[in-house]
Amino acid sequence: MNTMEEETRSRAKTQETAMADVKILVVDDERNIVDLVTAYLKKEDYQVLSAFDGESALQLARQHQPDLVILDIMLPRMDGLEVLSRLRRESDAYVIMLTAKTEEIDRVIGLSVGADDYVTKPFSPRELTARVRAALRRLRKANPPVDENAPHQVLQFGALRIDLDSRKVFIGELEPEFTMTEFDLLAVLAQNRGRVLSREQLLEKVWGYNYFGETRVVDVHVGHVRQKIGGDYISTVRGIGYRFESSPQ
């Protein structure tokens, strides 16, 4: 009993030190919302930075290289989408957009500089925190200490080559840029080639949650991946989800 407790405590402690290294930037022009989100994230022991307009958000992001950014769309001076597209050029921080309208969602993740996830206002800070937690778990998984000498795990399908360890994708000689989310999505689909994965399964495997019931984000990101590797590899199974074709026509 005692040892178990100690074990959990020590595990919590290592996690804590890991958490304190994580930097999150919260951007919203509404002070109340920034305070609210900050309070939740501080409670999880993340390091939180905040900005109230687009320009200072970009400046802070450049200075501190946050791992994750929570970004509102409607911002004074420079709007959230502009901030996002500039940020994407120099950083691959995980970006969660806060949107006021559901119609804006497509604009948000539909952009080629797409955000990784989005939350519509009025949102639940509890849910937002859960998403942050899930995203950070993935971030840690995405950068495991790699044994330099170990052979890379590579998946090859015709011209398409996916290097799972260096997280790189090649199409012949070309190497298109993949965001973390896009790469994870492609990797999960390719590792389960020939099998249909439902949108819920993909949400769980890629985003780390599936309890919010909204799967639109999956469709948009699959669209992005298709654009980058060509349309033949991933087929849509109507009413269910997606399947990676190991031998595309």
Next chain:
Amino acid sequence: MNKGLSASIHSRLFGKIFLSFLLVLFVWTMIFLAVNAVILNRSFAYHYNRLAQDPPQALREELQGMMGGEGNMMAPGGGQRLFGVRLLEEVQTLFRRSVNTAVRYASLAAFVVAILSSLVIARQLVQPMQHMSLAAQRIAEGHYAERVSLPEDLPRQNYDEWQDFAYQFNLMAQSLEDTESMRRQLIGDVAHEMRTPLTTIRGYMEALADGVMPAEADTYARIAREADRLQHLVADLQELSRVEAGAVPIEISALVPADLVENTMARLRLQFEEKGVALNARLAPGLPPVLADEERVHQVLLNLAQNALNYTPAGGSVTLSVARDKDQVHFCVQDSGIGIGAEHLQHIFTRFYRVDRSRSRESGGSGIGLTISKHLVEAMKGTIWAESEGEGRGAAFHFTLPAARESDR
């Protein structure tokens, strides 16, 4: 009766229908004549041939008698014998038959053509009505962009009644479409305005429940402020719908401008002091009273001054000035604030219009105050407008109210 008749004759539609009848009549006549002319000869030839091939006995005898000898023309017995009576009778019958046949065919042809042309004309007359009926049906189904097509090269004063009706119909459809899009826009705007306070209220409640935010006065005050914002929004919306419907009672009386300005300043002094913005008044000497509703003018002045305060940083100033302008009294609220770009000036009185959508959220405005002011000033027979030399150079809101004449005082 007479008047009705002359109105009918002047009506373009009447003319069209009248001309249509004439046209059918004309077509009938022309076809009749043409067919008659063509057929009559043939008909004559036909009946002649039949007669020639098989003449009746009496005619044959008569003809034989005629052939008998020229000299016998005069009978020796003295009395004149009339030759050719039979022949004449036959020729008469022949002529009557030919004409009858020709008339029958010509009438039939003219009748058929008249029916066809009547059909075409009737269709022409009815078609615009059908188009309109279809369009009305489409609009009723919610397709507000539906219009009846009108001849583009025809000047409007030459429209007939149907075209005029169609034109008015299109105007109505346009106004319906505008109203519908304004309604949608309004709902979208209202939903947007409500979302921010709702997000805060909901989030803070959750945070209190989770113990993330401390349960102390400041937290509750924040929630209460957001609830206030919602309450203001609801009140403003109600007021907006009332002024837009013209349902606000206006009680006109003669008011002294100096009192109006003084009342407004008294109400706002504290707010201005808190923010550190100077509030001044400049009244021209010898101002006449204005004819207006005291409460409403007060509302407009408060709104404009508050608006000026919202957009003026600490250290700036706001000046209320009143001057006479012929038979009007001219009020002006001038600030040294952030100003308004020229492209925004014309929209500034449009409800929910914001120069910078996110900026005024912190100042708490709902974006309908100016719209309400505009409606109120106009209801009091005044005009309202805004001026600004550009961003960063302050803004001035002006409105006029009619001055009371000596007889009104």
